[in-house]
Amino acid sequence: MDVKLERLGKAAFAVIGDDGATNFGIVRGEDGSALLIDADIRRIDEIEEALKRAECRSVKYLFITHENFDHASANDYFEKKGAVIIASQGCLDALVDDGDAKFAEMSGRSPELFERYPGLKMRLPHIVFASGLTLKLPGATVQLRHYDQSHSRGDATAYFAEEEIFFAGDLLYTDYHPVTIYGRIDGWIKTLGELRQLSYSKIVPGHGPCGGTLEIGRRQTENFQRYLEEFYRRLDEAKTGRKSAQQIVDETYEAYPSFGKRWMVKRNVEYFLGHQR
Secondary structure (H helix, E strand, O other): OOOOEEEOOOOEEEEOOHHHOEOEEEEEOOOOEEEEEOOOHHHHHHHHHHHHHOOOOEEEEEEOOOOOHHHHOOHHHHHHOOOEEEEEHHHHHHHHHHHHHHHHHHHOOOOHHHHHOOOOOOOOOOEEEOOEEEEEEOOEEEEEEEOOOOOOOOOEEEEEOOOOEEEEEEEEEOOEOOOOOOOOHHHHHHHHHHHOOOOOOEEEEEEOOOEOOHHHHHHHHHHHHHHHHHHHHHHHHHHOOOOOHHHHHHHHHHHOOOOEOOHHHHHHHHHHHHHOO
């Protein structure tokens, strides 16, 4: 198993997804308990190995940054292991509205999951916060904050105060085309403007490589904000008939030739034009 565990500090780690897959975060308390940030049921073996390498005895808290399957599908697994699941009110609302349907759709593509995890289902968070919440582990203080109307309904971040590590969730993508079909791009752009003002030692995006310093992280955030601004402008040009959908796709490819997950651009454009969002 190829587990890309990046040590961010003495007690903070990131599991970096292969080829732009979801990144997960780990904050270890002095007693060996852990805060796990996001978890995908399809990658449990990878997560468990990462927890072992990070010398975590157990997961005390599972914080899900938002409602998407690749971040929230392991709630059931970790609840059965005794973890307390935490999320924003926006995330809870989204899961209540259509979490079961989306879970069934995504898990149905991997029927072997139900053989390995009988009774697997979407589980709702146990603790919900409206705007912010402070979590405590021995020797570790983690501040959670919800950002409304951005990548999704539930977007929330985690800041590990003692080591100044910022886990941005899917508010930040680096080196990969993002998913833009779940929230509001204009709100997302505004949120990134706020993130650019934050101070931290390292930042962990939801997808893509981490920023190793404050300077790199701010540059990554600024670049991604510019990406969304350009994409949003191009979408408006398509909406008003000044450009075709294919022109938007081609221009985005040309502007970001090294970005992975190129297929995501076409999906985003088609969704926008279909919903006139």
